[in-house]
Amino acid sequence: MEKLSRREFLNQLVSMGLVAFFPFLLRERQISGLIRPPGSVFESLFNKLCFRCGVCFKTCPAHCLWPVPLDLGLNSWGSPYIIPRKAGCLRCGACGRACPSAAIRPVPTEQVKMGTAKINPALCLVWQSGKECLVCLEYCPVGAVILDEKGRPSVEPSLCVGCGLCEENCPVTGSVAAITVSTKGEKRYYPKENKYR
Amino acid sequence: MGNIKFWGRRIWEKKGRFRWVVQLLMVIFLGASLFGKNFPIPRKESAAIFFRADAFLGLSSYLATGINLPGWWLSLGLAIAIFLAGNFFCYWFCPFGGVVDILWLVFRRGRWPVLWRLPAWFRHLRFGLFWVFIVASLAAFWGERIPNFAWVLDPFGLMVRGLILKGKWLFFLGLMVIFSLIFFRGWCHSFCPLGACYSLIGMAGKKMRNKKGRGSGKTQPA
Numbered sequence: 001m002e003k004l005s006r007r008e009f010l011n012q013l014v015s016m017g018l019v020a021f022f023p024f025l026l027r028e029r030q031i032s033g034l035i036r037p038p039g040s041v042f043e044s045l046f047n048k049l050c051f052r053c054g055v056c057f058k059t060c061p062a063h064c065l066w067p068v069p070l071d072l073g074l075n076s077w078g079s080p081y082i083i084p085r086k087a088g089c090l091r092c093g094a095c096g097r098a099c100p101s102a103a104i105r106p107v108p109t110e111q112v113k114m115g116t117a118k119i120n121p122a123l124c125l126v127w128q129s130g131k132e133c134l135v136c137l138e139y140c141p142v143g144a145v146i147l148d149e150k151g152r153p154s155v156e157p158s159l160c161v162g163c164g165l166c167e168e169n170c171p172v173t174g175s176v177a178a179i180t181v182s183t184k185g186e187k188r189y190y191p192k193e194n195k196y197r
Numbered sequence: 198m199g200n201i202k203f204w205g206r207r208i209w210e211k212k213g214r215f216r217w218v219v220q221l222l223m224v225i226f227l228g229a230s231l232f233g234k235n236f237p238i239p240r241k242e243s244a245a246i247f248f249r250a251d252a253f254l255g256l257s258s259y260l261a262t263g264i265n266l267p268g269w270w271l272s273l274g275l276a277i278a279i280f281l282a283g284n285f286f287c288y289w290f291c292p293f294g295g296v297v298d299i300l301w302l303v304f305r306r307g308r309w310p311v312l313w314r315l316p317a318w319f320r321h322l323r324f325g326l327f328w329v330f331i332v333a334s335l336a337a338f339w340g341e342r343i344p345n346f347a348w349v350l351d352p353f354g355l356m357v358r359g360l361i362l363k364g365k366w367l368f369f370l371g372l373m374v375i376f377s378l379i380f381f382r383g384w385c386h387s388f389c390p391l392g393a394c395y396s397l398i399g400m401a402g403k404k405m406r407n408k409k410g411r412g413s414g415k416t417q418p419a
């Protein structure tokens with residue numbers, strides 16, 4: 001191996017110093033509301049812990065995990081998130097068991113809370129035209145979709161786990177379903193406290 | 198005991214060939230853990246074991262978050278072994294290195310002339326990159342919203358990500374493999390922060406051994 005001259009070494013040192021300062025410039029101003037896999041640690045820690053190895057994508061039997069594209073933020077780029085419209089989460093916990101970086105932890109199924117679904121009455125077939133749809137009611141694994149006296153569906157936030165199976169199967173055509181999941185009310189793992197909240 | 202000694206000596210004498218076998222086994226192990234359906238070790242363990250042996254990722258994620266990598270003792274054990282025996286990892290156990298070496302053996306060995314050599318500063322770049330990632334990890338610990346980018350050039354991440362996610366990740370992996378074929382182990386020598394980490398550990402061990410040996414008169418300083 002050839003030895004570096006002093007000038008080369010100093011050049012390298014200065015350029016490395018500049019590059020090392022780079023993360024400060026990449027500070028994210030706002031942490032985005034991405035739906036993370038069940039058992040994920042809280043967002044800022046998640047972005048630091050996740051290796052972007054892709055093992056969770058491979059392990060997920062529902063194929064509901066996708067890598068965050070670059071335009072959604074450099075900080076979370078390449079990390080896993082759920083797009084419920086493409087596929088909902090089965091809450092099997094396979095990603096939590098497979099994750100080598102501890103960004104996703106194994107979590108008991110009854111403690112999973114990834115977000116909350118909400119019905120948009122302007123798009124819902126039952127709300128708009130009184131059709132007998134209720135696909136969301138059939139697919140909901142926790143019985144969070146309830147009907148009012150006129151047979152129109154709504155979501156009970158305390159029961160909803162945010163799995164997104166309703167959004168995946170909603171028959172409303174287009175990229176936006178009549179029922180959508182947001183991160184509202186999600187539970188994340190806090191390692192220092194050793195609990196989900 | 199005699200048999201063990203005999204086979205041990207045979208393996209050591211034939212270590213060039215034995216190294217190829219170990220490298221091939223590591224590549225097969227990685228492939229089977231990612232794509233095999235009936236792999237003997239539980240799949241969650243088999244895929245994760247490479248990352249658990251990764252001292253660089255373990256160190257950077259610890260510095261950035263204060264949280265130990267699960268199974269961190271594996272990378273610690275490997276680091277201790279490298280400290281004692283020198284950096285054997287890159288040329289024996291690294292699956293990326295294995296792929297490069299096997300492809301080199303198949304396509305390049307003695308067939309293409311070596312036209313270009315990387316400049317000296319470029320061949321030392323990995324050490325600089327290693328310290329950049331370590332400083333960046335410390336910065337990430339200091340600021341809540343500062344990202345930790347240690348994963349970008351990690352060889353296991355590069356391979357697993359490329360093979361699973363495909364697309365641009367696979368393209369980047371392919372590019373690095375081709376780069377390593379044009380300049381032998383170019384990626385390992387120039388960019389690999391894990392290789393730099395293990396080389397530094399190996400160098401530290403060697404330095405310490407030489408220091409110890411100098412006083413006793415039993416060994417020659419390097």
